Amino acid sequence: MKDSLRRTLWISRVTFLEAVRQRFFAFLLVLSAAMVLSSVSLRVFDFGHGELKFIADFGFGGMFFFGSVLAVVMTAQLFFSEIDNKTALTLLAKPLSRPEFLLGKFFGAWAVLGVFVLVLAGLQGVVLWAREQELVAAAEQAGRIPTTFSIVGLCQLVLLQWLRLGVVIAIVLAISSLARTFLFTVVVGSLAVVAGQLQWIAQDAFLRPTDSPVYTAFLWVSTRLIPNLQQFNLADALVLGSAVVEEGALISVGFSGLAYLVAYLTLGSLIFRRREI
Template sequence: MRQKFFNSLLIISIALVGSSTFFQQFDFGTGELKFITDFGFGALFFFGSILSITATTQLFFYEMENRTALTMLAKPVYKLEFLAGKFLGAHLLMLSFTFVITLVLSAILYWRDTALVARLGDEVILDGPLVRYGDVFLFGFLQWMKFGILAAMTLFVASFSNTNLYTIIVSFFLLIICQLQYIARDAYSGMEAGWERFLVLGLGLIFPNFQLFNIGDQLVFDVDQALPLSTVLQLVGYGVIYTVAFLLLAQVNFRRREI
């Protein structure tokens, strides 16, 4: 957290989320609160993804380049424990980042929500609350789970990579694949039985579908229908399975690596 990159990215993210009310004047298709929410969620995903990949890479290669990994692994420390420590360090860093951004976003939404209620009066109050602030933090929590998968994937790449740059570039390509993975699933649903169908199905299982975590449109403003607890638990389980799987794959590669 003392690294300049983390603090710079955090300040930029807060400033961008804080300026969402200014950018709202360039949007003509959605309401003010909806635009601020989408803008904040987008900033959280964009900067959070950058930070998750770079922080995980730096934590791993710092130990390798300074040869402190040799000292650590010479003691009764398993390589899986070493990787788990790097993962937990990066994941806790992302927890603090996600919490700060969602807290700032909630404060801005509350400020604008209060202003709208004061301006419109009883007309808004009778329709119920405009924003469900608990859902803002719920969305942040689900993004944090996604960042955990991304950190585990980055460790997997780092386990056989020799440079920071290679790890970061490949991890960003994996991020793009996971973001667009739903396209493969749509293609799979429209295919006839054959080897192409099984190939697309296999790719859809290997790479996690990050679109599952992008449920911001179902949260925050849909006051009548809260997100079912079963859906939240399924997403958490989905994230945990892929996170553990990539950490175990990273451990398999790391065991063969000469340090």
């Protein structure tokens, strides 16, 4: 068991080193950081949302969108580069099992996304804090109640977004295990992310009563197979306090995310074991 963990760790280490060297990662990180920083100057478009909300929405929107793009494209690239360059041949000829290889890829990619989320959240936190100080001072002068943001909420959001991206990586690896080409994986992976973000429609429909057993069965299957990624989008509630989120609910979301992660990694490992390299 210890040896297995070590091998997985070494694969993930090299995967991480390979990923952070990619220009694509640097490009998306810089682009997202630019979005976070530019949100302050773009607040002239704020139609009274509450300035902090506009800044937060702009920044977290970048994290969500570019994070998803990075998760899909980078994971597929990290997998297929090993297959196409035949480094997978060299590695899998060693006493390294296929699940260990896949898990190593997963943890390496997840670590990179962790860095991505952390850097952006840190930057976002600094921007929000700086603007919050100005708004608090102005509100105190005008005798108004100032709007503030929650650092604890920001930390909770970082964990949730990281977990969401982990689920996306696990799905993309499962698709990669079956797919023959990088392009197919990226297209299907992107569709899977969109399906995950819209899965709440099926979820809401399933919870409403219906007469058709076939329709109900279809909804039941789709709400189980496709993870509901929308449940991780709690930026407003956690960071800006627009709604109260109970601790138990957050833990429940976390567990469901982990469960999907494990399920898709297991599926990917099973498919990859049968793949001919």
